Amino acid sequence: MRIASFNINGVRARMPRLLEWLEERRPTVACLQEIKCQDADFPAHEFEKIGYRAIWHGQKGFNGVAILADGSEPFEIQRGLGGDPEDEQSRYIEAEVGGVRVCNLYLPNGNPQPGPKFDYKLAWMRRLRARMAELRAAEVPAVVLGDFNVIPEDKDTFSVRAMASDALTQPETRDAYFRILNDGWTDAIDTLNPRGGVWTYWDFQAGAWQRDQGFRIDHLLLSPECADRLVAAGVDKAYRGREKASDHAPVWVELRD
């Protein structure tokens, strides 16, 4: 099975491009972030017409996540990340699909740093680590994927200097990410591309796409039960160059059945 993640940056604005990608690439599971719509406005019917069933967790104006599955309805396990009853942002949804636990997240950006948004990001990462520890303890095959808003290492950005004061590269951000990995998770794209230089995001501004000035912030983390089944992982880079594209490209992992 192939499990994909795509920060779509406004699901309604991207529908033609998104349907195109689903039909051309036909992922078994497609996780979306930044759907930027309320629950009532999610275009579930458009996905059903091409054979995908969906669950989603929307929010007015920004954030919002969804899980699409080819030919079956994802079995919802959890919506929203635990650990903070005050947190009302729609950034997490978890489901069972084809015997795999699929955990789709849109991690807070955290800029500007320092400040309350950065504090929220770091707190969110601690809460995520707690949820992922539960999944590890249960020993279920799990893929935790999405827009992490983390540039893990210097090799994951076109310019270390340009990103030096950005929340995505701060030592605290990276520490939190590697604390999670060291609990026993495998970063699929990094494992298959250890030298780096793989981008998943290119800014809309300053000709970043044309200059190939991007970075890697969309990640697919595999539990040991899934890491044993890793066949391939990659970025559908060409979709970033199409008309009315998102600023992210889709990322995917292929698991042996």
Next chain:
DNA sequence: ATGGCTTTAAAATAAAGA
């Protein structure tokens, strides 16, 4: 150059993104 684009919300600007 806290710029440079783009979407959403809502009616002209403002917030958010990374």
